[in-house]
Amino acid sequence: MIGWLGILLLGAALLLLLWRFAGFRGGALQMAAATVLIAMAGYAWQGRPALESRPAASKGRQQLPDTAFAILRKEFFERFTSSERWLIIADGYQRRGDTGGAVGIIRAGLRTTPRDIALWTGLGNALVLHGGGTMNEAARLAYRRAAALAPEHPAAPFFYGLSLIQSGQVEEGERVWRRTLAQAPAGASWRPVIAERLEVLDQLRAMSGLPRPGATPPPQ
Incomplete structure (x- = not known):
């Protein structure tokens, strides 16, 4: 769950920055939170944060990631x-x-x-x-x-x-x-x-x- 914890902390940090420095309050903050939720959900359904990082593949013949x-x-x-x-x-x-x-x-x-x-x-x-x-x-x-x-x-x-x-x-x-x-x-x-x-x-x-x-x- 360490990888998932990192995702949650990143989302919380983003919302905190929007609240503190961008002046997001009330409905605006809820709208931003909903947007972050959709982004996190997109990663949750396919992401694998526990995997080790790998160097980027060469651009000779690019392929899309697995579904x-x-x-x-x-x-x-x-x-x-x-x-x-x-x-x-x-x-x-x-x-x-x-x-x-x-x-x-x-x-x-x-x-x-x-x-x-x-x-x-x-x-x-x-x-x-x-x-x-x-x-x-x-x-x-x-x-x-x-x-x-x-x-x-x-x-x-x-x-x-x-x-x-x-x-x-x-x-x-x-x-x-x-x-x-x-x-x-x-x-x-x-x-x-x-x-x-x-x-x-x-x-x-x-x-x-x-x-x-x-x-x-x-x-x-």
């Missing part, structure tokens, strides 16, 4: 499956910035295994990326399909929440996360994946004085 789905799906799905092979190929397309190609690869996999929840969840993520990082109806339908195929599986609501946060809909995504965590078995290996990110949002919200959102159901 949150590529990083975190091992917490929810088995590895070395047929669906994982399709998703790894799609990851490669996404790193090159070819989001349309990634969507096409996952759809090809679904033609082979149309009831695979990992592929449907991955399709939702790919469609959000292909839409410029905005939640869209096609992505919602993909997440709903994954949830309908396995109502008790946490992957669809978790990554649906991530995509909402990626789209800037932080409160809606957080509500989905909280509902998913509340329904999780006590010993579920993926609980910390959600709990850590919610803890970051809770602490930042407490420092900024923003209210906690209510409950919203996962995609159905």
